[in-house]
Amino acid sequence: MYKIDFNKPCRIHFIGIGGISMSGFAEYLHNKGFNVSGSDSHKSKITEHLVDLGIDVHYGQRKANITSDMELVVYTAAISKDNEEYLEVLDRNIPMLNRSELIGQLMINFANSIAVAGTHGKTTTTSMLSQLFINANLDPTISVGGILEAIGGNIRVGNSQHFIVEACEYTNSYLDFNPKRGIILNIDADHLDFFKDINDIRNSFHSFAKLLPKDGQLFINGEIDNYEEITNDLDCQVVTYGISDPKYRKTDKIYDYSANNIDFDDMRDGSFDLYAKDKYLGRIKLDILGLHNISNSLPAIAIALETGIPIDLISDSLSTFKNSKRRFEYKGTIGGIKIVDDYAHHPTAIAATLSAARAYPHKTLWCVFQPHTYSRTKQHLNEFAKALALADKVVLSEIYAAREKNPGDISSKDLVRELELLGKEVYYFPGFDEIENFLLQNCINGDLLITMGAGDIVCVGESLLGQ
Numbered sequence: 366m367y368k369i370d371f372n373k374p375c376r377i378h379f380i381g382i383g384g385i386s387m388s389g390f391a392e393y394l395h396n397k398g399f400n401v402s403g404s405d406s407h408k409s410k411i412t413e414h415l416v417d418l419g420i421d422v423h424y425g426q427r428k429a430n431i432t433s434d435m436e437l438v439v440y441t442a443a444i445s446k447d448n449e450e451y452l453e454v455l456d457r458n459i460p461m462l463n464r465s466e467l468i469g470q471l472m473i474n475f476a477n478s479i480a481v482a483g484t485h486g487k488t489t490t491t492s493m494l495s496q497l498f499i500n501a502n503l504d505p506t507i508s509v510g511g512i513l514e515a516i517g518g519n520i521r522v523g524n525s526q527h528f529i530v531e532a533c534e535y536t537n538s539y540l541d542f543n544p545k546r547g548i549i550l551n552i553d554a555d556h557l558d559f560f561k562d563i564n565d566i567r568n569s570f571h572s573f574a575k576l577l578p579k580d581g582q583l584f585i586n587g588e589i590d591n592y593e594e595i596t597n598d599l600d601c602q603v604v605t606y607g608i609s610d611p612k613y614r615k616t617d618k619i620y621d622y623s624a625n626n627i628d629f630d631d632m633r634d635g636s637f638d639l640y641a642k643d644k645y646l647g648r649i650k651l652d653i654l655g656l657h658n659i660s661n662s663l664p665a666i667a668i669a670l671e672t673g674i675p676i677d678l679i680s681d682s683l684s685t686f687k688n689s690k691r692r693f694e695y696k697g698t699i700g701g702i703k704i705v706d707d708y709a710h711h712p713t714a715i716a717a718t719l720s721a722a723r724a725y726p727h728k729t730l731w732c733v734f735q736p737h738t739y740s741r742t743k744q745h746l747n748e749f750a751k752a753l754a755l756a757d758k759v760v761l762s763e764i765y766a767a768r769e770k771n772p773g774d775i776s777s778k779d780l781v782r783e784l785e786l787l788g789k790e791v792y793y794f795p796g797f798d799e800i801e802n803f804l805l806q807n808c809i810n811g812d813l814l815i816t817m818g819a820g821d822i823v824c825v826g827e828s829l830l831g832q
Contacts, residue, residue: 374399378435383411384441390464440463474528480548497669582601
């Protein structure tokens with residue numbers, strides 16, 4: 366494998382530079398003096414930002430973009446092996462690294478590298494942890510899978526030994542990482558276009574945990590079924606966390622860090638008593654909604670405390686923490702209709718978000734959902750229907766293909782039928798214009814409208830608001 370000498374910046378090209386993670390690392394290396402270029406399939410706010418920084422970005426991935434002066438090419442897992450640029454790099458015998466290998470090499474340079482893993486909640490937890498480290502003046506380097514207001518984007522280049530990064534399980538990419546500390550938030554069946562089944566996924570997370578060194582730490586959600594299978598043979602210290610309030614969890618487990626005496630205000634923002642085993646540490650108030658985000662906050666708090674950040678600073682920081690974009694993000698109000706956008710695209714995340722939203726002040730709760738990938742929709746069809754049924758009314762767009770080709774045996778109409786069997790009021794429109802017209806005619810003052818999904822469904826709410 367090609368080894369980057371970070372003390373000798375070189376000429377480097379990114380295939381798929383417009384991705385939320387790839388763009389961040391391209392910016393990081395640019396700021397470190399590397400001569401960076403890249404390509405993407407289309408122009409976006411992200412690529413325009415890179416161009417403004419002075420990075421050369423090509424639109425359309427063609428062999429002509431690959432030049433003889435390139436010393437290294439980085440590519441994403443989403444790039445197909447028949448991609449013109451990828452094939453040209455092979456022909457020219459230019460060294461290549463995939464995105465996760467690049468991150469793994471970066472992590473070696475930091476004494477306190479923290480990788481945040483889990484099926485859901487990675488961006489929120491990474492964002493919370495980042496906010497805590499920034500407010501504590503620890504000057505971290507950060508890579509987050511969303512746009513975080515506190516750092517003005519998805520990357521922050523610091524000058525300390527702290528590096529905070531999301532760790533995605535898809536294609537086992539996080540197994541190229543070199544973390545000192547790791548978080549496992551949850552383990553659900555997802556990415557079944559790559560993994561065989563839930564046991565294959567659990568084995569992947571176990572392999573991730575095994576990356577941690579003897580003097581490292583794993584912070585794991587103790588509510589994960591049989592989490593001991595993940596932790597029993599680890600060399601590192603294992604730190605558990607979980608919700609211990611009997612109103613929400615019936616358990617006799619004792620966690621290293623836990624939330625008890627949980628309350629929610631009228632906007633569904635949570636507060637709780639924080640405990641280290643049986644020792645009360647303080648009252649924590651969040652400015653984001655839902656029980657799931659209380660859970661997401663616990664490992665961030667735990668790592669902050671283990672790093673030496675005072676509890677008062679932690680409490681103050683989280684009370685004003687604003688989540689990254691597309692995580693129950695308030696977009697605006699039109700005609701008395703509140704419009705929120707959320708990235709949830711797995712049944713578990715959808716159910717968590719809609720459960721919290723149901724208690725948020727509203728007349729009718731509308732969910733405008735764009736399924737993400739054919740394989741995920743087909744695999745979890747029944748679970749999607751049950752989760753979406755938590756909304757009062759559901760509007761579906763066609764499936765967002767992402768990295769997949771249409772197999773011809775699944776569509777949003779199948780999800781319509783499942784929701785109808787559950788007695789839900791559900792509508793399907795293939796185009797965004799049709800969805801917007803329908804919503805304008807049917808939503809009324811006092812309704813809460815959530816656009817939901819990992820694709821481009823956010824455009825519907827923004828269009829309604831004239832953004």
